Amino acid sequence: MNRVNFAMVLALAGTGVATAADISQVGGPITVAANQAVGNVSNVNGPIRLDDNAVVVNAHSVNGAIMLGAAASAQSVSTVNGGITLGTAASVRSLRTSNGSISIGPGGRAAGSVSAINGTIVLERSADVSGHLRNTNGKIRLDAAHVGGGIETVTSSIEIGAGSRVEGGIQVICTKGTWDWLFRRPCGSPLVVIGPDTVVQGALTLERNVRLYVSNRARIGPVEGAKAIVYSGEHPPN
Numbered sequence: 001m002n003r004v005n006f007a008m009v010l011a012l013a014g015t016g017v018a019t020a021a022d023i024s025q026v027g028g029p030i031t032v033a034a035n036q037a038v039g040n041v042s043n044v045n046g047p048i049r050l051d052d053n054a055v056v057v058n059a060h061s062v063n064g065a066i067m068l069g070a071a072a073s074a075q076s077v078s079t080v081n082g083g084i085t086l087g088t089a090a091s092v093r094s095l096r097t098s099n100g101s102i103s104i105g106p107g108g109r110a111a112g113s114v115s116a117i118n119g120t121i122v123l124e125r126s127a128d129v130s131g132h133l134r135n136t137n138g139k140i141r142l143d144a145a146h147v148g149g150g151i152e153t154v155t156s157s158i159e160i161g162a163g164s165r166v167e168g169g170i171q172v173i174c175t176k177g178t179w180d181w182l183f184r185r186p187c188g189s190p191l192v193v194i195g196p197d198t199v200v201q202g203a204l205t206l207e208r209n210v211r212l213y214v215s216n217r218a219r220i221g222p223v224e225g226a227k228a229i230v231y232s233g234e235h236p237p238n
Contacts, residue, residue: 145164
């Protein structure tokens with residue numbers, strides 16, 4: 001985390017508009033310039049961009065992507081329809097989107113939770129999520145990254161890339177609609193790959209018919225609901 005910027009975020013949150021102006025608009029893009037500090041930023045139909053080292057309290061969009069440049073900081077970042085991208089060493093408290101992907105760049109940090117309903121979540125090298133990471137549909141991929149509060153999904157494939165660490169386990173939930181129960185449709189079969197030199201502390205609770213590949217150089221907790229296929233080398237067999 002960029003300690004200076006995050007300390008500024010907390011200061012802004014505590015003092016509100018007395019020290020920093022809010023930005024709110026309907027339509028069109030919003031850009032917070034590099035090294036600028038503002039209060040809450042909200043947009044109804046348009047994207048929000050924080051340039052490098054910019055600091056805001058909260059950023060929220062209804063229909064639009066949110067992008068944080070290198071070392072930019074915020075508390076909560078959320079959008080209803082749109083992706084969220086954190087640049088190198090950007091820091092936030094939480095990330096949430098309903099329809100869109102989430103990407104945390106190298107060295108980026110979320111001190112709390114990260115969630116997407118319909119969208120892929122990617123953590124690049126040295127990215128750190130201290131809280132819970134969850135999505136419903138899409139993919140989840142870690143590249144030498146860390147998740148401290150466990151991973152949860154419903155239909156997503158999960159790749160815990162080489163050198164990653166997950167605490168709190170991994171859960172793949174099987175949820176069904178009325179028609180699925182009526183016609184006895186089985187849950188899908190997502191792919192879960194635990195790569196070399198990774199650590200997963202906690203149980204792997206797999207309620208679906210998961211295809212689970214585990215590197216012979218990985219360390220994992222107990223597996224419930226699937227049989228692990230152990231592989232050697234850098235990637236599982238096709």
